[in-house]
Amino acid sequence: MIQKLLHEGVEVETSIDGFAAADFPEISADNKKAKPANHAVVVTHFELARMIERVNRRFAGVLRNEMTKLGIEDVGPAQAMVLLAIGDVELSVGELLDRGHYVGSNISYYLKQLADGGYIDRVASQRDKRSARIRLTEKGEQLCADLRNAGGTYNRLLARDAEDLRNLEIAFQTLHRLELVWGNATRYGL
Structure with missing residues (x-):
């Protein structure tokens, strides 16, 4: 605009x-x-970071509303995002950390809640019994499918025509570039 x-x-x-x-x-x-x-x-980078944080909070509110409509009360939006990050693959906690913006102690807490709620299975690694592989259960897969279906409504609101779709692609590409720049700055400095 x-x-x-x-x-x-x-x-x-x-x-x-x-x-x-x-x-x-x-x-x-x-x-x-x-x-x-x-x-x-x-x-500025500070304004971008604040905007990203606000958008993330708004999206958490949308997820919370959708989960309330679905009758899901045992997990919150952050745990739902973990489920969506796991998707249809089996992965380690380290791989999951790479897919999201979780703090190590938070992800442990989230995974415990999700396992207790029956949304994920944690399977001890064959090679290293200290590490675990994580995958969605049927219940977790169903919640992800329900949230994706609900997301279709929001997608239609955001992408009404080809120009809107292109703007979303540009926004995604820009956010991805920010992630790379800020990630590299964290690892290697300026």
Whole structure:
């Protein structure tokens, strides 16, 4: 939408982290060279992180509502996301950690709740009895299928036409790039 507004010549002024674009003359100057005059959009990594956090909280609320409709009260949205991350494969806890943004102690707690609720099976590894492989039970598979079906409604709201689909692809690609950049910065520094 911002791109559409910029192309139509509507001024868009964005305040980020409590600062206006005018507070960043070097960025504002670069934006004026790249875009028509009087258009300044400044987005920092902090603002992106805050937006991602807010979107994640909103999505957790959507999951909570859908699970309430399904009569699921023994697990929450975070545990449902773990189930969706496991999917139809059998994997180790380490592999699961790579698929999500879980803290080690949280994932242990989530997996215990899911095992107690009958959503996953934990099978001790044949090679190393200290590690376990995790897979969904029928109950876990059914919850994932129900949540995916409910997600279809939201997909139709977000992707009404080819342009909406393309915008979702761009958003996904951008978030993926952020994940890679921030992950590499964490591992290797700047």
